[in-house]
Amino acid sequence: MSDALTLKAMLRPKFRGALLGVAVGDALGFPFEGSSHSFMAALGPDALHAFEAHRSGYFPPGQFSDDTQLTLATVESFLQEKRFSGKSLAESFLPLWRENRIIGRSPGCSEAIERLIDRTADWRTSGCEEGRAGNGAAKRMVPLGLWNYDEPERLVEEATLAAEITHRDRRAVAGAVAVAASVAYSLTRRDLILGEWIDAVAGATAPISPALARHFRDLPRFLSMGEKEAVAAISKLGYDDPATAPTTLVTPFVVPSVMTAFFWFLRHPDDWRETVGGCLRSGGDVDTIASIGGGISGAFNGIEAIPEALRETVVDRDRLIDLADRLHTLKEAVRSRRGA
Template sequence: MEDRFAGCLLGLAIGDALGMPFEGMPAQTIYERYGLVTEFISGHGLAPGQYTDDTKMMLCLAESIVERGRVAPEDIAHRFVNWFDGGDLRGIGHTCAESILNLKRGIPWRESGRRGKWAAGNGTAMRIAPVGLLDCHDLERLSQDCWATSVITHHNSEAVAGATAVAYAIARLVTGDLDVEGLLTDTVAFVGDSEVARNLEVAQELLSANTPTGEALAHLGTSGYVVETVASALYCFLRTPTDFLSTVSSAVMGGGDTDTTAAIAGAISGAHNGVANIPGRLVQQVEDSGTLQDLGRAVYRLAKCRGDNQHGPTP
């Protein structure tokens, strides 16, 4: 199980770095220019294997959780500001930037997040993985923590629902509590009434019809709208649940917001498959590989303590 925790955070960064050079490209353009994407290349001023703001913001959550032993939104907000002030932003989205500027102006974290329909982006779903890991034994707390970490930048119900869907999927997969076949149905039930849930239901219909991944992603959408990103990422995983590389590659080949779709798909696949089942060359080549794995294992120890306290130690 510890290997799955490490695989989740590592998988997120690998998907992010794999998709980074192609962000904003249509699927057809990626295929015509590059063929099937299975290796890191440079792009947007970053070297092969370097990740984007998606992983940077996830690291803010993971490092805060490890240091504080819980989800502490005020500390996470502080880390967002420190990262922003450091200048290594790597493609930060407008909603996140606007909200961090609000924090810098002294607006509290509960009020700093952008509101309205333009706040329904994927910027909180992309970073939520550590919450799914930490709260894997306490799904009620998971919902609360998803809200608290999301509204710092995205004060929007769909953004929160998308983050909750990703965190829930990771929590159920990393513990091995759920058959993969039931993942979408259970996630829809957990998330509740939302556009996110409705697009996941469409994903289930496409999956049941054995729809090819490229065709399905064109239908589900691959923009930065969280409703599209979460459904497409989960679809990529569920088409190839035991093949990490096929999952993240298909997420990239769908075009659009390639780094974020592949990051979320990679986190979910990594939580299911662990580091041992991620191609070794990608593990070696991705930026901060050791740090990502160490953080995953540190979160595992916290989650295990919580689980032992809740259920009693395992014999």
């Protein structure tokens, strides 16, 4: 088989791996959101054996949170419009808030969506202002990378518009574009070449946030360190005063969140468990970090790389597979109409 044919055959399991990877990573982390490095490390390999129920008692084991809910709403918007539409995407988020179904909501996303519900803003103006640089845009970007895997310029344009619905801060937008670019890279490669990955991800983000792109270019230095030392150093990235930055967990600030997920993916590109296990052990916003790491690794390694016991028991498993397959089918139909 030629490389092109082989890639074509790999795409369906990779689309599935990306969406299941997001959901399973999120559902593993959700019960432990906010826990420290040492708390998470003490769980050991158990953290990946089976889902824990959330301590609130309201959710079953395998329940994912807002990260996956917003990711799936994004897929549904693509399926409905058969293209990217910022307006449709923003509207796809509203029922989650109106019907009070959003799980583990973050303040940035909630404020932006409430402006849309109140009609005090439209989708182009609803995003939180510069200075509000949470990971709320980055955590729902996997579908933007899947949809635009063969069109890098459109990827940047559409991921930017999608991010700005909730976050207009340049770092938050660049972090979101970086996740989409990393998914696109992962989907189309069998082998990871670090320099190539960095060029793709830092190249896509440098015009938006040169500072964040510099952190991505610095990943080889973190990869040469011991794991604990690297995660502690990454936890402090992006803070104006590193002396006051947290070192015991990774906050929902976009810079350390995205860098931590990337670090664990690049540390173990061929091993979904190691990537997601590392994301979980990093502590802090572990549902988001494990969901980003799980989605990227799933796009690279395909659905089979996700432990069967987890991918078979995650909540809404059939819907996740169905949405991944329908997005893949639609994307390939659009490509073949274009003669790609």
